[in-house]
Amino acid sequence: MEYRQLGKNGPRVPVVCLGAWPLGGGMGDIPEPQAISTIHAALDLGMTFIDTAEGYRSSETVIGKALKGRRDRAFIATKLSGSHAASHMAAAIENSLKALQTDVIDLYQLHGPDPSRPIGETMADLLKLQERGKIRYIGISNFSAQQTRAAASYGRIHSSQPRYSMLFREAEAEILPECQKQGIGVIAHTPLAKGLLTGKYRPGHRFPADDERSRHAAFDQARAEAVWRVIPGLESWAMARGHDLVQLAIAWTLAHPSMTSSIVGAKTPEQVAQNAKAADWALSRSDMDEIWRLVAPAIPNT
Numbered sequence: 593m594e595y596r597q598l599g600k601n602g603p604r605v606p607v608v609c610l611g612a613w614p615l616g617g618g619m620g621d622i623p624e625p626q627a628i629s630t631i632h633a634a635l636d637l638g639m640t641f642i643d644t645a646e647g648y649r650s651s652e653t654v655i656g657k658a659l660k661g662r663r664d665r666a667f668i669a670t671k672l673s674g675s676h677a678a679s680h681m682a683a684a685i686e687n688s689l690k691a692l693q694t695d696v697i698d699l700y701q702l703h704g705p706d707p708s709r710p711i712g713e714t715m716a717d718l719l720k721l722q723e724r725g726k727i728r729y730i731g732i733s734n735f736s737a738q739q740t741r742a743a744a745s746y747g748r749i750h751s752s753q754p755r756y757s758m759l760f761r762e763a764e765a766e767i768l769p770e771c772q773k774q775g776i777g778v779i780a781h782t783p784l785a786k787g788l789l790t791g792k793y794r795p796g797h798r799f800p801a802d803d804e805r806s807r808h809a810a811f812d813q814a815r816a817e818a819v820w821r822v823i824p825g826l827e828s829w830a831m832a833r834g835h836d837l838v839q840l841a842i843a844w845t846l847a848h849p850s851m852t853s854s855i856v857g858a859k860t861p862e863q864v865a866q867n868a869k870a871a872d873w874a875l876s877r878s879d880m881d882e883i884w885r886l887v888a889p890a891i892p893n894t
Contacts, residue, residue: 593638594871596852599750600775602729603698605667607846608871609641609779610634610864611857616644616651622859624654631658633861635665637868642666643753643779643855644692645703646684647673656693668692669699669751669779671733676706676714685726699751701731705739715746733781737766744774753855756780758844758887759788759819768850777852780845784856788816789841791823818890825886835873840883842870847880 595604613619615627631642631654644651652670659666670688672681688697700721702714721727731751732743743749752771754763760782771778784790823837830840838856845854856867875883 593868597777598699598729598779598852599777600748602750602777603667605641605853606639606871607851607853608639608842608867609643609669609853609855610639611781611855612642612644612651612655613648614857614859615654616649618648618651619857619859624657626860627654628658629861630858630864631655632662633864634858634868635662637864639864639868640666641669641853643669645671645673645701646688647671647703652688652691656691660693663694667698668694669701669731670697671701671703671731673703674706676702676709676717678713678717681714681717681721685721689726696725697727699729699731700727701733701751701753702735702743704734705736711739711742712746715743719747731779735767737770740767740770740774740776744776749774749776751777751779751852753779753781755782756845756848757783757785757789757841758883759785759890761891764848768848772850778848778850779852780854783845783854784838784841785819788819789826789837791827791837815890822887822890826883829883829886833873835869836866838866839870839873842867843873843875844880844883846870847875 594607596607598605610631615630634642642655644655655668670692672684674680689695700718706714718730722730729750730747731753732740732749733753735743735752740752752767754767756763768778826840827837830837842854842856845851858864858867
């Protein structure tokens, strides 16, 4: 497993991060022993970077159980979901520490901006948590370039989590360049586009009610149909090079020069092993050009 530095003077983390949203039930309930086995498989493969959030149902609790006796092997990232109010943050950090069964969170992130509170006040509270030894590094998620600049003006930001995949490239315009300018490590979220880039779901697929993707705009009928038309070509391209479509989607994000890691969800040890193989695949400039020619027909306005 390749490791890269997360931000200026930051820690080294695996290029493939275990996304724990599915392990908390975000894609439907799964048995707790299965979730724990999935986390253990990730650690054994060197995928020691685990990303979760306050808002990911039981995810933090499952991770805490899985890491009992193994805490020193993992780099834990979680997020403050929702309000940035001081009272909410104070309660949320204690809840996360308790659920994760740890004394310190390696990377504490804002899950998104909160326009109801000045970012300077939010950053001041995060810096206090850092000074008290509750968190090691500060990160942001779903922040625009302007919001990133504002947050970074009040303290050191080590990471940013934008949505980024070969289907959703809007971060390339301003967010990724801003992170490079600021020395902020980028962690791509949703590199598989909620499953669109797995080749598993045909247009019209209906997810169970307990799967949050049943309400996600990524599965708009027109978009799903456009993506489905390019899937065979992408699958064939990947297979000709000894990989699969999932690994291609992950490796594609990692090819951008701003990228530190790609967050990929998994529900089984087998999926973890599949995802981990993307770390060994470095795509060249000519590879990226070929891939774009294959995927461009699925992107509006290209």
